[in-house]
Amino acid sequence: MSDTVRVYEIAEEAGASSQDVIAKAKDLGIDLKSAQTAVSYADAEEITNYILTGKSKRIKETAATKPKKVVKPQEEVKEELVVTVVEKEEVQNIEQKKPELKKVAISKPIQKTPVSNVEEIKPEIKDDDSNKIVPKRKGLVIIKKKTPREENTSVSNFDSNQEKKPTKSLSDIFGPDDSQKQQMKHKPASEIFAPKVKKEKKKTPIRAQEHGKKIEVIKRDDEFRSSDDSLLGEEIVLLDMDLQDNFKIFDEPKPINTANHSRSSKPAAFGNVPTGLQRGKRKKRVVRTQEKAEITSVVIPEDIRVYEFAEACGKSPAEVIKVLFSLGMMVTKNDFLKQDELEILGEEFGIEVTVKDALEDVNYVESYEGEEVDTGSFITRPPVVTIMGHVDHGKTSLLDKIRSSKVASGEAGGITQHINSYTVVKNGQKITFVDTPGHEAFSAMRTRGANVTDIIIIVVAADDGVKAQTEEVISHAKASGCPIIVAMNKMDKESANPDMVKAQMAERNLTPIDWGGDIEFIGVSARTGEGVEDLLENILIQAELLDLKADPTAKAKATVIEASLEKGRGPVANVIVQNGTLRVGDNIVCDTTFGRVKAITNDMGEIVKELGLSETGTVLGLNDVPTTGSSLISMDTEKEVRDIANTRAEHARAKELSKSTKVSLEEMSGLIAEGKMKQLPVIIKADVGGSLEAIKGSLEKIANDEVKVKVVHAAVGGITESDIVLASASSGCIILGFNVRPTGAVKAKAKADGVEINTYSIIYDLLDDVKNALSGMMSAVIREENTGQAEVRDTFVIPKVGTVAGCIVTDGKVIRGGHARIIRDGVVTYTGKISSLKRFKDDAKEVANGYECGIMFDKFNDIKVGDFIETFIQIEEKVSIDK
Ligand SMILES: Nc1nc2c(ncn2[C@@H]2O[C@H](COP(=O)(O)OP(=O)(O)OP(=O)(O)O)[C@@H](O)[C@H]2O)c(=O)[nH]1
Numbered sequence: 049m050s051d052t053v054r055v056y057e058i059a060e061e062a063g064a065s066s067q068d069v070i071a072k073a074k075d076l077g078i079d080l081k082s083a084q085t086a087v088s089y090a091d092a093e094e095i096t097n098y099i100l101t102g103k104s105k106r107i108k109e110t111a112a113t114k115p116k117k118v119v120k121p122q123e124e125v126k127e128e129l130v131v132t133v134v135e136k137e138e139v140q141n142i143e144q145k146k147p148e149l150k151k152v153a154i155s156k157p158i159q160k161t162p163v164s165n166v167e168e169i170k171p172e173i174k175d176d177d178s179n180k181i182v183p184k185r186k187g188l189v190i191i192k193k194k195t196p197r198e199e200n201t202s203v204s205n206f207d208s209n210q211e212k213k214p215t216k217s218l219s220d221i222f223g224p225d226d227s228q229k230q231q232m233k234h235k236p237a238s239e240i241f242a243p244k245v246k247k248e249k250k251k252t253p254i255r256a257q258e259h260g261k262k263i264e265v266i267k268r269d270d271e272f273r274s275s276d277d278s279l280l281g282e283e284i285v286l287l288d289m290d291l292q293d294n295f296k297i298f299d300e301p302k303p304i305n306t307a308n309h310s311r312s313s314k315p316a317a318f319g320n321v322p323t324g325l326q327r328g329k330r331k332k333r334v335v336r337t338q339e340k341a342e343i344t345s346v347v348i349p350e351d352i353r354v355y356e357f358a359e360a361c362g363k364s365p366a367e368v369i370k371v372l373f374s375l376g377m378m379v380t381k382n383d384f385l386k387q388d389e390l391e392i393l394g395e396e397f398g399i400e401v402t403v404k405d406a407l408e409d410v411n412y413v414e415s416y417e418g419e420e421v422d423t424g425s426f427i428t429r430p431p432v433v434t435i436m437g438h439v440d441h442g443k444t445s446l447l448d449k450i451r452s453s454k455v456a457s458g459e460a461g462g463i464t465q466h467i468n469s470y471t472v473v474k475n476g477q478k479i480t481f482v483d484t485p486g487h488e489a490f491s492a493m494r495t496r497g498a499n500v501t502d503i504i505i506i507v508v509a510a511d512d513g514v515k516a517q518t519e520e521v522i523s524h525a526k527a528s529g530c531p532i533i534v535a536m537n538k539m540d541k542e543s544a545n546p547d548m549v550k551a552q553m554a555e556r557n558l559t560p561i562d563w564g565g566d567i568e569f570i571g572v573s574a575r576t577g578e579g580v581e582d583l584l585e586n587i588l589i590q591a592e593l594l595d596l597k598a599d600p601t602a603k604a605k606a607t608v609i610e611a612s613l614e615k616g617r618g619p620v621a622n623v624i625v626q627n628g629t630l631r632v633g634d635n636i637v638c639d640t641t642f643g644r645v646k647a648i649t650n651d652m653g654e655i656v657k658e659l660g661l662s663e664t665g666t667v668l669g670l671n672d673v674p675t676t677g678s679s680l681i682s683m684d685t686e687k688e689v690r691d692i693a694n695t696r697a698e699h700a701r702a703k704e705l706s707k708s709t710k711v712s713l714e715e716m717s718g719l720i721a722e723g724k725m726k727q728l729p730v731i732i733k734a735d736v737g738g739s740l741e742a743i744k745g746s747l748e749k750i751a752n753d754e755v756k757v758k759v760v761h762a763a764v765g766g767i768t769e770s771d772i773v774l775a776s777a778s779s780g781c782i783i784l785g786f787n788v789r790p791t792g793a794v795k796a797k798a799k800a801d802g803v804e805i806n807t808y809s810i811i812y813d814l815l816d817d818v819k820n821a822l823s824g825m826m827s828a829v830i831r832e833e834n835t836g837q838a839e840v841r842d843t844f845v846i847p848k849v850g851t852v853a854g855c856i857v858t859d860g861k862v863i864r865g866g867h868a869r870i871i872r873d874g875v876v877t878y879t880g881k882i883s884s885l886k887r888f889k890d891d892a893k894e895v896a897n898g899y900e901c902g903i904m905f906d907k908f909n910d911i912k913v914g915d916f917i918e919t920f921i922q923i924e925e926k927v928s929i930d931k
Pocket of ligand 1: 443
């Protein structure tokens with residue numbers, strides 16, 4: 049360490065500028081050039097003392113008068129105080145009292161407070177304080193603030209100063225004051241000026257608050273009396289305020305400070321040094337983060353309700369609902385979540401959502417297919433062939449020809465209304481055919497038909513070619529991946545054009561083999577039987593290529609292609625056996641239904657004991673009508689089938705319920721906005737499931753912006769009294785029966801309750817009736833028809849009556865009471881009614897082209913010469929739903 053200090057360091061220590069230091073040094077006879085000039089410790093000490101006290105051994109004589117000059121801008125308060133003190137102090141005692149001063153500084157830090165307090169208050173208080181402190185050598189000095197406002201100011205300044213200078217060290221605060229001065233006097237200069245020590249002191253902010261408390265009493269007067277600059281001995285320095293308040297104000301910081309201090313000195317729970325409430329908060333946050341971190345992925349069932357999902361993810365249902373709501377999906381906590389909703393939620397919450405099939409445990413079809421099979425017992429099974437085609441292209445006739453029966457003529461309206469299946473034998477080999485309806489309402493059934501099928505025959509009338517439904521059938525056939533054979537029917541007709549059919553089909557990527565493609569095109573005639581054998585042979589060839597095999601010894605697996613509720617027989621399922629053998633007495637499960645096979649009827653209507661591979665027939669014994677297209681599987685025990693079916697039924701019920709409560713926000717607002725939306729409530733009862741679904745699907749499609757059908761209930765079976773009760777519960781509800789008829793009692797109840805029942809045996813009729821009913825519900829369309837045009841040539845104002853437009857009819861005719869538009873400069877300025885039409889002075893019903901007339905409007909007089917009056921009438925027109 050060097051034995052000199054620089055001027056700027058002295059200035060820093062003394063709280064003065066370097067210039068002041070240089071000036072003061074000059075007073076002491078020390079010549080300093082600049083702030084960088086080196087000064088010996090002894091000189092530095094002398095200069096500092098002189099700056100701080102205004103006294104120096106070197107200029108003792110003048111010391112008493114000079115201190116007044118020692119006023120520095122930065123430390124005005126303390127300097128003035130010091131000055132005051134020094135003026136009244138016995139300067140000659142300084143040397144004697146040095147040790148005592150030192151003692152005071154150490155043992156009574158409290159006494160520093162008043163001074164430092166004043167120092168902290170700085171300019172605002174400076175004057176007051178310097179004026180107020182009336183130093184006396186003995187006794188008490190009470191420093192009073194003049195006004196409460198000042199008092200408050202001083203207190204607040206005190207506080208704010210504390211806050212503003214939290215890092216102010218004790219030495220900073222006390223440094224230039226009495227004790228510091230004393231310390232400086234008695235410490236070696238190296239200690240005083242050591243920058244290291246100063247910096248360390250500055251880092252202890254807490255003590256800055258202590259002096260706020262230490263304002264109260266300075267008792268040891270002797271110590272102060274003996275100090276050279278402390279006239280505060282025996283003085284009690286109080287602020288002018290209520291004592292209690294005083295303590296309240298100054299006491300408050302201390303406990304907080306202490307608390308903070310102790311808290312920060314303790315090791316914190318999470319390795320930090322948090323304090324009080326903050327620590328509590330942090331603790332909470334950490335816990336939550338941990339929870340979030342824990343759930344990063346969930347495995348949930350496919351059908352999960354909002355609250356179940358929330359629980360699985362560790363969220364509240366409200367959080368889940370909020371996310372979906374913000375995306376326009378309105379759900380309740382009991383609603384099931386859809387796949388896309390789950391994806392959104394997973395992304396939103398940062399959770400990987402894996403969906404597990406809720407019906408996994410009761411997925412009887414998968415379990416069946418997953419079972420080990422003995423390939424040794426596999427045998428070739430007959431192919432299942434589905435015939436598809438446009439309406440009236442001859443599907444049923446062709447099948448009839450194959451079976452040599454006349455089914456087509458026996459059907460109502462000549463249209464196949466539900467799937468029928470038959471097994472035929474050709475060259476000792478069986479082929480099972482499935483006939484699908486041609487009407488578009490049965491599209492869904494066709495799709496299902498394609499699922500059980502091995503080969504698809506597309507029937508195209510050779511005289512008609514590819515039609516709309518043929519296109520649809522092609523799509524289904526292609527999607528199924530089954531081999532396709534095209535049967536060009538009605539070849540007996542003169543207008544038959546097989547090349548046209550081939551060309552049209554080739555355009556749709558079904559190229560005939562003889563054109564270089566891979567599709568067999570066979571010309572047939574359902575009427576003459578031409579080509580039928582050829583067709584069957586081709587089917588067998590295709591089947592051979594497919595190498596269809598199944599195990600007749602396995603438990604039966606069949607597909608329901610039709611289902612109905614028959615009086616006296618109960619639920620009846622028309623099935624095709626795909627594997628194994630279905631026997632009477634088997635325990636069977638079919639989606640949500642189960643039972644024991646009571647009886648089997650084959651495709652010829654004969655009662656049989658079993659149905660073999662690819663054979664078709666009806667099964668009795670299920671507890672309810674099964675869904676068309678579902679798989680029927682036989683199992684060992686009744687318990688097994690019951691449990692599976694019940695679980696699935698329960699699940700289906702819950703899902704249905706959920707569906708009914710779920711309305712998307714869009715739908716909801718749409719409904720609200722469209723308060724005029726009219727609905728025709730209907731109850732559909734049909735003989736078989738296929739027809740029921742087809743009717744339901746078709747009815748739901750008949751809708752426009754204004755009207756729609758609302759299917760209240762749809763079920764297989766006859767019309768019952770409970771249907772009447774249900775219908776009467778919703779206003780305007782009608783019951784539609786398809787191939788079912790109400791009994792006497794039901795009819796009577798319907799009449800009594802005013803419920804309309806309409807029964808049909810042809811789907812077209814049903815749909816037409818519903819369309820008419822909907823059309824009747826629709827508001828009439830108002831159509832405008834222009835009648836003529838007149839030009840305003842003059843205007844006449846008739847007092848208390850209004851303005852009359854003197855016009856000439858330039859086109860058509862103007863009709864009294866008709867509507868009119870006034871067109872000014874090509875812009876419609878008024879639309880309203882003509883209230884008066886006169887020809888000269890007489891009222892006229894109408895005025896024709898070329899004639900002059902006077903026109904007045906209903907409550908409108910702003911007519912100007914040059915306006916055109918366009919007249920029109922409004923015609924109400926009834927609309928149909930088809931339009
Ligand atoms: N000339 C002629 N007429 C046929 C032939 N095949 C069917 N028809 C007639 O075409 C009409 C429709 O025959 P359907 O067998 O009912 O036709 P579909 O395709 O089964 O009709 P949907 O059951 O309504 O889908 C009937 O009048 C048949 O007599 C044929 O090969 N030649």
